[in-house]
Amino acid sequence: MSDLVTLTIDGQQIQTAPNTLLVEAAAQLGILVPVYCYHPKLAPIGACRMCLVEIEGMPKLTPSCTTPVKEGMVVHTQNARVEKARRGMLEFLLIHHPLDCPVCDKGGECPLQDYTYEFGPRKTRFRYPKRHWDKPLQIGKNILLDRERCIMCLRCVRFCEEISDHQQIGVFERGHSQCIGTVPGHSFDSQFSGNTIELCPVGALTGAPTRFFGRTWEIQHTPSICTGCAAGCNIRIDHRQQRDVVRLWSRENKHTDDGWLCDRGRFGYEFVNQDRLKDFKILQDGQLVDATTQQATVKAASILSKHANSGSLGVLASPILTNEELYAVEWLTRSVLQTSSIDHTASAVNPQAVQLHSVVREAGFRSGVLTDIDEAAQIVTIGVDLSNDQPITELRVKKALFQRKAQLVSLYPETIELGRYTEHNLIYEPGQEASVVASLAAAVRSGGGEGVVGQAARLLSSEAPKAVIVGWKLQGLSDFSALAKALGELASALGPDVPCITIYPNCNTRGALDLGITPGWLPGGVAATGSSESGMTGIQILEAARDGRLKALWVVGAEPLLEADPELVKAALANVEFIYQGWSLRDVPVDPDVVLANVTFAEQAGTFTNTDGRVQRIYPAVKPHGRSRPGWQIVADLGRALGKTWEATSDQEVFEQIRQAVPAYSQIKWSEVGTLGVQSGASAPPAMAGATG
Amino acid sequence: MAHLTAESRQRINDIAARYPEKRSALLPALYVAQEQDGIVTDEAIIDIAELLEATPAYVKGVASFYTMYYRYSVGKYILQVCGTLSCELCGSGQLVNHLEERLGIKEGETTPDGRFTFETVECLGACGGAPVMLLGDKYYEKLTIKQLDAIIDDLRFKPASDHPEPPQLVPFEDKPAGAKST
Numbered sequence: 001m002s003d004l005v006t007l008t009i010d011g012q013q014i015q016t017a018p019n020t021l022l023v024e025a026a027a028q029l030g031i032l033v034p035v036y037c038y039h040p041k042l043a044p045i046g047a048c049r050m051c052l053v054e055i056e057g058m059p060k061l062t063p064s065c066t067t068p069v070k071e072g073m074v075v076h077t078q079n080a081r082v083e084k085a086r087r088g089m090l091e092f093l094l095i096h097h098p099l100d101c102p103v104c105d106k107g108g109e110c111p112l113q114d115y116t117y118e119f120g121p122r123k124t125r126f127r128y129p130k131r132h133w134d135k136p137l138q139i140g141k142n143i144l145l146d147r148e149r150c151i152m153c154l155r156c157v158r159f160c161e162e163i164s165d166h167q168q169i170g171v172f173e174r175g176h177s178q179c180i181g182t183v184p185g186h187s188f189d190s191q192f193s194g195n196t197i198e199l200c201p202v203g204a205l206t207g208a209p210t211r212f213f214g215r216t217w218e219i220q221h222t223p224s225i226c227t228g229c230a231a232g233c234n235i236r237i238d239h240r241q242q243r244d245v246v247r248l249w250s251r252e253n254k255h256t257d258d259g260w261l262c263d264r265g266r267f268g269y270e271f272v273n274q275d276r277l278k279d280f281k282i283l284q285d286g287q288l289v290d291a292t293t294q295q296a297t298v299k300a301a302s303i304l305s306k307h308a309n310s311g312s313l314g315v316l317a318s319p320i321l322t323n324e325e326l327y328a329v330e331w332l333t334r335s336v337l338q339t340s341s342i343d344h345t346a347s348a349v350n351p352q353a354v355q356l357h358s359v360v361r362e363a364g365f366r367s368g369v370l371t372d373i374d375e376a377a378q379i380v381t382i383g384v385d386l387s388n389d390q391p392i393t394e395l396r397v398k399k400a401l402f403q404r405k406a407q408l409v410s411l412y413p414e415t416i417e418l419g420r421y422t423e424h425n426l427i428y429e430p431g432q433e434a435s436v437v438a439s440l441a442a443a444v445r446s447g448g449g450e451g452v453v454g455q456a457a458r459l460l461s462s463e464a465p466k467a468v469i470v471g472w473k474l475q476g477l478s479d480f481s482a483l484a485k486a487l488g489e490l491a492s493a494l495g496p497d498v499p500c501i502t503i504y505p506n507c508n509t510r511g512a513l514d515l516g517i518t519p520g521w522l523p524g525g526v527a528a529t530g531s532s533e534s535g536m537t538g539i540q541i542l543e544a545a546r547d548g549r550l551k552a553l554w555v556v557g558a559e560p561l562l563e564a565d566p567e568l569v570k571a572a573l574a575n576v577e578f579i580y581q582g583w584s585l586r587d588v589p590v591d592p593d594v595v596l597a598n599v600t601f602a603e604q605a606g607t608f609t610n611t612d613g614r615v616q617r618i619y620p621a622v623k624p625h626g627r628s629r630p631g632w633q634i635v636a637d638l639g640r641a642l643g644k645t646w647e648a649t650s651d652q653e654v655f656e657q658i659r660q661a662v663p664a665y666s667q668i669k670w671s672e673v674g675t676l677g678v679q680s681g682a683s684a685p686p687a688m689a690g691a692t693g
Numbered sequence: 694m695a696h697l698t699a700e701s702r703q704r705i706n707d708i709a710a711r712y713p714e715k716r717s718a719l720l721p722a723l724y725v726a727q728e729q730d731g732i733v734t735d736e737a738i739i740d741i742a743e744l745l746e747a748t749p750a751y752v753k754g755v756a757s758f759y760t761m762y763y764r765y766s767v768g769k770y771i772l773q774v775c776g777t778l779s780c781e782l783c784g785s786g787q788l789v790n791h792l793e794e795r796l797g798i799k800e801g802e803t804t805p806d807g808r809f810t811f812e813t814v815e816c817l818g819a820c821g822g823a824p825v826m827l828l829g830d831k832y833y834e835k836l837t838i839k840q841l842d843a844i845i846d847d848l849r850f851k852p853a854s855d856h857p858e859p860p861q862l863v864p865f866e867d868k869p870a871g872a873k874s875t
Contacts, residue, residue: 167747167748167750167751168748168750169750170748170750170751170753170754171754171758172753172754172757172758173757173758174757174758174760181750181753182750183735183738183739183749183750183753184735185739185749186739186748186749186750
């Protein structure tokens with residue numbers, strides 16, 4: 001590119017894109033300019049004055065976080081004048097700061113602490129009493145505020161204004177009384193509030209659930225994937241000596257989370273620490289007693305073999321298990337036990353709609369990925385409320401709406417949060433999905449029409465790049481073929497190559513579908529034929545168990561049980577021989593005959609496939625509790641007890657088997673999955689254009 | 694002192710109708726609330742946020758930033774003496790001393806009967822008439838101590854019916870300990 005700007009920073013020449021901020025240009029040269037208010041994802045504000053630099057020809061020092069580069073600029077970031085200014089700024093910032101680093105959660109990873117050591121004055125000249133406030137204030141369910149520590153960088157307020165548009169916190173008063181706060185009765189309960197903890201460059205905002213989690217230098221970090229929803233947000237598990245998880249932190253991946261986390265994911269890790277199964281157990285005289293791994297495995301295997309090949313066994317496997325675990329469960333169920341009743345969910349799913357991502361592809365859409373939202377000027381959401389269904393994708397849509405003025409058409413039975421930003425809210429009666437989509441498609445084709453549908457259609461009949469997002473709630477429609485037809489009409493009305501992103505409910509629902517944890521579908525999305533076609537769905541399995549048509553249930557992970565009517569679950573589990581494999585008995589209402597202790601995602605290696613088919617790796621962060629083991633190893637033991645050998649001995653080997661079984665994964669090289677994941681083949685767009693960050 | 698009255702709401706809606714974005718009417722809306730209660734209450738802030746499609750935190754941020762909105766109890770009459778250079782040179786300091794003596798309060802305080810608050814303010818933009826005092830929306834220029842006494846006498850002896858109950862002190866939990874009240 002010829003339109004680069006050349007400038008000199010500290011004697012080094014650099015060529016960089018126009019409009020690059022000086023602080024970013026310096027970073028490109030590896031020069032550290034200390035910042036507090038600057039953040040790459042927030043608009044420049046120049047509030048903290050920490051980044052002052054000298055530009056030759058300018059009379060005064062200039063904040064480098066608000067000044068774009070200019071041809072021929074000569075900038076000094078390290079001379080005596082700049083260093084004096086930094087010292088002065090830090091002295092100001094520390095005037096009222098309590099210097100309570102020894103008890104502050106931020107201590108050890110605090111830029112205020114670090115820069116004070118590096119650039120700051122050694123002692124204060126302020127001889128008056130420091131300002132004091134009540135502390136900490138619980139300003140929201142998850143957020144504590146310590147105003148004495150605050151340096152008024154306003155990152156938190158700007159995040160709530162620019163990114164989440166939940167302006168529940170504000171800047172109050174002025175001068176030395178200036179502070180962050182909330183209005184009584186209106187607390188900071190945004191579901192993205194936890195991001196402000198990460199943004200806060202000091203210890204002013206800390207997490208209520210993670211308060212006093214430990215000293216940061218005693219905390220180890222392990223990359224992982226959030227299990228809260230299907231977005232597949234990249235997280236960093238922070239743990240103490242591999243013993244317990246103390247907090248989750250974001251780990252930016254532009255393909256999934258774009259650098260943010262929702263509170264449900266960020267604070268939803270307590271299941272890793274609490275109520276854990278430490279031992280294998282068997283039921284003796286009505287009591288669950290600890291058993292050796294072998295005793296429990298043998299007993300479970302005997303139950304399974306008794307019901308193998310007879311159609312009297314049902315298998316439910318949780319969609320938050322890893323691909324490796326699910327693949328092992330599928331192998332044992334179909335290949336060894338000759339059972340076809342296997343499902344990952346107990347909610348009502350229309351058999352035609354199980355592979356929703358395939359359905360939309362067959363309807364004529366291109367398989368979309370989340371980053372397609374970043375390219376779209378018009379976004380259509382159908383049957384999905386992203387606030388609940390995938391919060392982090394809602395932020396991505398908001399980014400498109402706020403920063404690129406994208407337009408939204410929402411089809412949902414209620415007004416959704418994103419509906420605030422559009423006049424095109426097509427609100428319909430539940431059950432009318434197909435006719436609403438069909439009428440929208442017809443209106444788009446005719447270029448307009450009456451009412452809201454007509455307006456939305458006029459909008460969508462333009463050439464602007466579009467993205468469609470459909471939600472899993474559509475899977476429950478009793479008459480799905482009408483909707484499939486309507487989606488086909490919409491796809492052809494919107495034009496060629498419109499991406500459609502499918503939002504699934506759980507972190508590995510997509511993996512479960514790819515691996516055949518669903519009746520009627522074998523691994524690789526191959527429709528089952530012959531005897532395996534007749535498998536029961538999750539809800540049918542539970543009903544059959546209740547009615548005595550099934551004699552045994554093998555449940556791996558309790559999530560499917562939570563989706564069904566609790567009375568049904570109780571009756572079903574009490575009526576069969578029940579093998580439970582999981583990490584906690586908390587959500588299991590009936591004592592199982594055998595309990596196999598499975599680890600959680602935090603204790604094992606493996607992969608998850610997110611909602612748009614991105615395969616991402618998790619790494620073991622904490623040590624398994626007690627004797628618990630990764631699910632595929634437990635399944636391998638069961639297989640051995642049943643006389644079948646499971647070839648794989650490591651998670652990588654299991655993944656190699658998955659690659660061979662699932663065509664969409666065949667191009668994925670284990671070594672390339674790394675920490676940021678790889679798009680699986682079936683839904684990879686023609687060219688993975690560099691998505692905007 | 695509480696929520697906005699129907700009349701205040703109507704006034705705010707009328708003002709908001711003049712702007713493409715409702716929240717542009719925020720500053721005049723806060724004045725409406727202040728005229729109603731003497732101060733801007735938290736309840737009024739919440740009501741204004743609702744009327745102007747902003748959030749309470751945003752409205753409170755604006756209301757607490759500008760010194761001309763009162764968040765804590767003030768007197769019925771607010772005497773604002775300019776303390777900036779021109780007025781100071783022309784004797785505003787003497788006016789301040791006289792007010793302190795006459796009213797028995799320090800700058801920034803309110804008389805016990807709730808009738809007067811007196812404060813010094815930055816430049817009122819009328820240096821040609823220094824020293825200047827602002828009372829309500831009225832400027833008193835080239836003010837002498839004698840004229841000041843006359844003004845106070847006039848206000849002090851206004852009939853009691855014209856003299857509402859002093860607004861109650863609003864406990865403001867966010868105030869820093871020892872911070873000066875406005």
